[in-house]
Amino acid sequence: MVKRVLNLFKRVGKKPAVGLTPADVVYRENKWRLLRYRPSNPMHPRLDSPILLVPSLINRHYVLDLMPGKSLVEYLLALGYEVLIIDWGTPTAEDRFLTFDDVCDKALGRAVRKAASYGKSGKVHLLGYCLGGTLTTIYTAVRPQYVASMVALAAPIDFHDDGVLAVWMQNPKFNVDAIVNGYGNVPWQLMQSAFQMMRPTLNLSKAIGVLDKAWDDPFLDGFFALETWGNDNVSFPGECFRRYIKELYQQNQLVKGEFRLSGRPARLADIQCPVLAVTFQHDNIVPHVSAGALVPRVGSADKQQWDLPGGHVGAVVSRKASEGLWPALAEWWRQRDEVARAQ
């Protein structure tokens, strides 16, 4: 036990190195940037369509490139795939006026078109994680022309699920207008404390878990990297948040087919490209009921849902993911790319 404690103390004050895979900024607008990862295996055959990763607006992009050995990006690059990612950046006070359409249509649309220019097909394989998955779903429903396939990774689709967040947002006393008018951008501290309230004992459990495995250096590296990411959140642009909560969380417009992006209807049935929804059975942020609502509603002939064990973050970045989920995703893209090439 003493050795474990000493091992933990050695790490105090050291910042874990995260998001290390080399990338170039190929486009930048306002706060967001489009990053293109440098190929690590140029000899390997590539996909005709690059992969564009779309993270959540409220988390940093590097969760998908956490650290060497725990990076989906690194894994895909080793296979010779072209990978780009959106870094949404940190909104500042003036971004309170950014609307949902600005983010989901203008910014994501531009990123998709820029990313598509790096492939032979003129399209991209989109992967959206969490809220990023909601954005990619809405975008694909409205502007399918540049999308070769879509993966929604733990993406909320049906907002009237049985999760705690859904209950809170539908509370008649929850006044989103008051929050946006008072704060402008919704501060990350407010959102983080809401997530912590969902399981207040979690931090204590984490401390016990880390003490228990404090002899295991690779475990500690991964744990502190993930904690760094988990505490490195960004605020939500105010107007965008207002619409997200009102029209998606409270009115559930996406599954009802009533949501509109830049005035155009975003109907899930209009999505025709290959679709994969990955849901996690122990996800308490996006319950699998919510994420699983996508596949039955899209119009695609080629659609699948993988319902996997695990939680919202761990199941995406764990060692288990590197042996199961990542190779399966890579194979899923390879097959869709081959089918598209043959057509």
Place this chain on the structure above:
Amino acid sequence: MNLNVWEQWKKGYYTWEAATAQLIEQWIRSPLVLGPSGAMLSAMMKVKAKRNEKLAETWGNLGLPTKRDQERSLHLLNQLHSRISDLEERIESLQK
């Protein structure tokens, strides 16, 4: 520390944690908690918005641009940047 004692303690802790988490979840879903806490948050936000409004009014009366004015100007600049990028994209596609 004896590892058996530690293992026993952990077992006890995890049992307590699971039961507590379940109880807390029931509590935070209850309208008895959600109603007053939602109302309190809304009231605090309304006070904050009113205070910001009054401050801006005072600032504006001195003939100075308010924080909101600056935010709007910066946002407009960002919108202009976005539109220029739209035009550049169109020109590129026409040139192809």
